[in-house]
Amino acid sequence: xxxxxxxxxxxxxxxxxxxxxxxxxxxxxxxxxxxxxxxxxxxxxxxxxxxxxxxxxxxxxxxxxxxxxxxxxxxxxxxxxxxxxxxxxxxxxxxxxxxxxxxxxxxxxxxxxxxxxxxxxxxxxxxxxxxxxxxxxxxxxxxxxxxxxxxxxxxxxxxxxxxxxxxx
Numbered sequence: 668x669x670x671x672x673x674x675x676x677x678x679x680x681x682x683x684x685x686x687x688x689x690x691x692x693x694x695x696x697x698x699x700x701x702x703x704x705x706x707x708x709x710x711x712x713x714x715x716x717x718x719x720x721x722x723x724x725x726x727x728x729x730x731x732x733x734x735x736x737x738x739x740x741x742x743x744x745x746x747x748x749x750x751x752x753x754x755x756x757x758x759x760x761x762x763x764x765x766x767x768x769x770x771x772x773x774x775x776x777x778x779x780x781x782x783x784x785x786x787x788x789x790x791x792x793x794x795x796x797x798x799x800x801x802x803x804x805x806x807x808x809x810x811x812x813x814x815x816x817x818x819x820x821x822x823x824x825x826x827x828x829x830x831x832x833x834x835x
Contacts, residue, residue, distance in 0.1 A: 684730060688737040691718035695742040709792070709808075710815045713785065713823060715742075719763070720781055720827040725834060728767045735759045750799075754792045761791030777831065781824030786816040 694715040703711065715738055723731035739759055743752025765787040769780045789812035797805045 680730075683726070684733045684737065687718050687722055687730070687734045688741070691715040691734055691738040692741050692745075694718065695738060696746065699742075699746045707811055707815070709812070710819075712819050713788070714826070716762075716781070716784070716788070717823050717827045717830065719759070720766070720777065720784070720823065721830055721834070723763075723766060723770060724777060724827070724831055728763070731766075732763060735763060754795055757795040758788035758791035761794070762788035776824070777828045778821055778824030781827060782817055782820030785820030785823065786813055789813070789816045 692715070694717070698711060698714055718738075719731050719735045722734045736756070736759070739752060739755045743749065743755065747755065762784040766780050766784040769775045769783055775783070790809070793805055793809060793812065797803050
């Protein structure tokens with residue numbers, strides 16, 4: 668019995684997503700074990716997001732969504748817990764929506780899309796925090812997260828750009 672082209676295509680998609688989600692999970696783990704304390708809670712580079720950006724540019728928005736959600740669910744179960752998973756999921760979904768829209772405009776570089784994605788990721792996490800604690804004063808923290816998101820987004824955007832050049 669031979670596999671149909673559709674089954675072959677589905678198997679390739681599953682394998683591609685599994686490999687990319689695994690790589691993103693490894694990056695999440697590395698970031699979790701590296702002692703990093705910038706003095707402000709909640710700030711991290713987000714190196715796993717480079718894999719999501721690569722999936723978005725090399726493959727599709729669907730692939731980027733699958734990689735991101737799988738990574739967040741697994742990282743939540745393994746390292747972050749339920750609340751960490753909730754914050755990450757809110758940030759990632761808002762970030763991905765932003766990046767998909769900006770990519771479609773073709774007006775922004777990968778670095779610009781990454782930078783906006785990082786800022787919207789932080790915004791998504793603040794929205795969840797405000798909803799959970801019932802206090803909008805949490806948004807006073809946004810300027811700090813805006814700055815860190817811009818810096819992290821530039822770094823991740825540069826890394827993703829370099830990796831995409833290699834993958835072409």
